[in-house]
Each structure stands twice: as structure tokens, then as C-alpha cells.
Amino acid sequence: MYISKINIENFKSFKGSFKLFLDRGINIVVGENEAGKSTIIEAIHLTLSGLLNGKYLNNELTQYIFNYEVVTEYLDNLNKGINSMPPHILIEIFIEGEDISEFEGNGNSEKTNSSGISLKIAFDEKYKKEYEDLIKIGGIKSLPIEYYNILWSSFARDENITIRTIPIKSALIDSASNKFQNGSDVYISRIIKEFLESNEIVEISQSHRKMRDYFMEDDSIKKINDKIKEATKISDKKVEISVELSSKNAWENSLMTYLDDIPFHYIGKGEQCIIKTKLALSHKKAKEANIILLEEPENHLSHAKLNQLISDIKKHSNDKQILISTHSSFVSNKLGLEHLILLNNKKTIRLNNLSADTKLFFEKLSGYDTLRMILCKKAILVEGDSDELVVQRAFMDANNGLLPIEKGIDVISVGTSFLRFLEVAEKLEKNAIVVTDNDGDVNALKLKYKKYLEANKKHTIKICFDDVIDSGNLKIRTKEFNYNTLEPKILKENGISVMNKIFGKTFNDIDEMHKHMKSNKTDCALKIFDSKDNIKFPQYILDAIVD
Incomplete structure (x- = not known):
């Protein structure tokens, strides 16, 4: 059910x-x-x-x-x-x-x-x-x-x-909220109650009633009640303090769950979330087909604890229905992007029919920021940190100093996993732009992206690269230098004097500048990003930032 x-x-x-x-x-x-x-x-x-x-x-x-x-x-x-x-x-x-x-x-x-x-x-x-x-x-x-x-x-x-x-039946577990603080113990006590057999509930109820008798017979309580009787007349009826037993299930309201002698609602929010979820998942009355509702399980959990929680959820997902809201790419990737429902303008889009390889890829390498791409207005996908910084600087120069994210555009480093992200973008009809090096082989690049180029071009997906192959004589050790990556293309556009000024260097030999930029990619990209000087960018970078 x-x-x-x-x-x-x-x-x-x-x-x-x-x-x-x-x-x-x-x-x-x-x-x-x-x-x-x-x-x-x-x-x-x-x-x-x-x-x-x-x-x-x-x-x-x-x-x-x-x-x-x-x-x-x-x-x-x-x-x-x-x-x-x-x-x-x-x-x-x-x-x-x-x-x-x-x-x-x-x-x-x-x-x-x-x-x-x-x-x-x-x-x-x-x-x-x-x-x-x-x-x-x-x-x-x-x-x-x-x-x-x-x-x-x-x-x-x-x-x-x-x-x-x-x-x-539903079990709502919200580790981010404080509004259920008073009800948290009621919630966990209710689940524990549902684990009990009828005769066990009767036994608890009887034991709870005995507590009243013990309470009333205690000398200190007797003394207090005698004092109340002797005090100024409060009522025509007898007034005394006792234990609440007015309802059949009074014991439920006073049931308190402890963990290592600490009341449940005093333990950490993350631990509460894990315990509640495990109890709901292991509920013995499986035929009741409980739906488990999880609000942002990533809150208050360390990476290791979150991984443990996700493992428990996956283990029981065959016999339980589970609905999770999240802002975490890790949670989405780990549980499977094929289960994802994108909610946008009160409409839903599903990531159905992803290839088995892509689903497995994001599940096993779950650190990728898939949700950043899924939730942004437009994504510019780059290979690494240095590319991300340079593209952002180029965008700022073309948009009066505004960062891409301020216009709903997210520049995301995806390593070499462009095609995996493009498959997700294509399913969602998400605007996505790839900025990539040609690495000296334009034909190989066109073959790699043939699904998105020329006759197969998609209106939501754009592949940007330099179609000019540059070459030179530089070798580093015994390996030929690659003149067709981002750094040499920027040096080609601006010249050695501009780059010397930006980096605070005095290189006279362009090969020395090539070596420096290759060995210090991120540092150079940071200096380009922060520079007050005018910088020229390769055309394929400019193509990527055009609306």
C-alpha cells in the first residue's frame, strides 16, 4: 500500500x-x-x-x-x-x-x-x-x-x-525545526508504543497506576496533602496532589524516552533525526505501509552520520515509501537522481531514464554539485577552479561587475564529467554551457560532443571551445607543452607584459611565463580575478558568457 x-x-x-x-x-x-x-x-x-x-x-x-x-x-x-x-x-x-x-x-x-x-x-x-x-x-x-x-x-x-x-500512517522527521521540540518525545514514544503487543500495553498501564499508589503513600506527599487540608478552605471538596490518571492512556502522556540517562529531547538534533528515522524504518507493522517524511536530513549531521542515515534509508526503501526534501547534492546523488522531483513554479519535472552509468556515477562519486546545476537559471560548466575564476572575471567585466550568480547563472567545476552533467541538463531542459579546452585535437572534441553540436545541437546546451590549434617548441622535461589550454590562450590574447603586471613578475622569455602559469594555475587565476587591469579573454570564453 x-x-x-x-x-x-x-x-x-x-x-x-x-x-x-x-x-x-x-x-x-x-x-x-x-x-x-x-x-x-x-x-x-x-x-x-x-x-x-x-x-x-x-x-x-x-x-x-x-x-x-x-x-x-x-x-x-x-x-x-x-x-x-x-x-x-x-x-x-x-x-x-x-x-x-x-x-x-x-x-x-x-x-x-x-x-x-x-x-x-x-x-x-x-x-x-x-x-x-x-x-x-x-x-x-x-x-x-x-x-x-x-x-x-x-x-x-x-x-x-x-x-x-x-x-x-505518516512519520514526519524534521531535524531542522525547533517547533516540534515538545512533541519530539511524544513522537518517539508513539513509535515505541506501536512496537508493543496489547498485553504489554496493559502491563505498562497497570505499572503506571501503581506509581500513583506509591506516590500517594510516600511520607513527604502525605505531609504536603495534610498541610493542604489544614490550610484555608480552598473548596468544599478534598484537595490533594497526585499523579494524572484521568484517561485510559494517561501513561502515554507521561512516557519519557531516555538515551544513556538523558531525556530524548535533550540530545543533539542530528542524533534525534537518526534515531527517529531508524525507528520509523524498522517499524514492525510493515503492512501499515507507513510513509516516512524527511525534511532536509542533512541538517545537524556530520558527513559520516549523514552517510549512515542514507544507507539505512536505501536499505528499507523497498518496503517503505519515503519522501525527502533536501538542498544537498550529496543526499540526492547518493539516493539516486532517478528519484528526484524538481519543483519549480509549482510544476514538477522528473529525472527519469538517466543512463545506468550516469546514475551509478553520481551515486558512487556523490560529492558533485548536481543540485547547483539543477536549481540555477543557467549553468556554465568548467573543468577546474582556475577555469571557474577566469570565467567569473570575464562575466563581471561584461556585466558591470556583477557576479554570474547574481544573475542566476552558476559557474560550476565538474572535472572531466561534462557529459554526465549534460545528460542531466538535457533531461531537465536546463540551460547549460560547457567551457572546455581543445587540447590540440578539435576533431576529438567534436566527436566527444557530437550529440550537442552542428545538426544535433540542442537549444538549451552550448559547447564553447577554441577551434584554433596553437603549437610551439616548449618542452617541460621530456613532455611537449600543451598550448591549447586556458592559460596559454589567455597569454596569447594579452601578451607577456600584461601578464607580468598582473602576476607581479618580470619574465622576458614567454616560455618562462608558460611554465609559471602551468605550475601555478589557481594562484594565477586568483590574480586575474582580482586584477584592476583590463584583460582580454579568448573568444570561446566570451561566447560562454553571452546571454
């Missing part, structure tokens, strides 16, 4: 209808800040648990969970005398799997015969007269939440379902 699709209407950042399809195993949602990643996770958890910000929705209902634009339009219409119905929130979760026939029907926004549940927050018609009277006197300045109703129902139109009868 798993969630195949979710429909969100007018909840927080989503105006109108937004649909997201989910896979059975791992789903990785990435996007810029405010793209709606957290809202998706909140919507799923709210519908499955009734909890918002760790508290029950009935106690947390506010107009601020409604889409701001929708609320503003509604209030503007009322001010203009246009009679509008108050906006609603609808969250629908479509379920696939076995033993869900009782949730099957066409009671969903698509009117399709599907299995699922819906949560609707909408105006309650029984308040229609009061609402109309309020409109007449112009008394509505904000969303009339007091006239709203919260309704859970199945697609079979059963309005009597409860959180307990919903077949899929």
Missing part, C-alpha cells in the same frame, strides 16, 4: 490545484526556497495524522494556512460588493495497493474511481444565514474561520473515517 498521487488546493503556497505523483520507494523533492517542498510534506502529514506544527488541526485552524492570494482575492471581492464564497482547502491522497476497497469511489475532485482519502477545510453551510448577515453590515475583514468545518472522508464518500481508520 502506498501513496500514488496527492492533490493540494489552496494550502499555503499552492494556489488552485497542484498534483504530485509519487513512486513506491524513494521520492526526493528539490527546489528553491519557498518552492513548496515543506508544504507538500506538511499537507501529507496533516491529512494522515491531523497534526499541523505538532498540534491537532482543530486547535490550530487559522487563515494563515490558506493561500495568501486566494484569501486576498476573496476579501477584495467582498470590498467591491462582489458576493464570493469563502475559499476552501482540499488535500486528496490517492492510494494504491491491497485491502483498500472500502476507500474506493469517485468522491474526489477528479471524479475518477480511485482509492483514497480527502481532507477538506471549508465553509460550513449551517452558518449561511449568519455569514450573509455579516456580509450585509460589512463585518468581514479576515477569513471567517469560525464558520469553517474540517471534514475527513474517503473516496467512497464515507465521512465517518478517523485518523485511526486511515490505513497509511
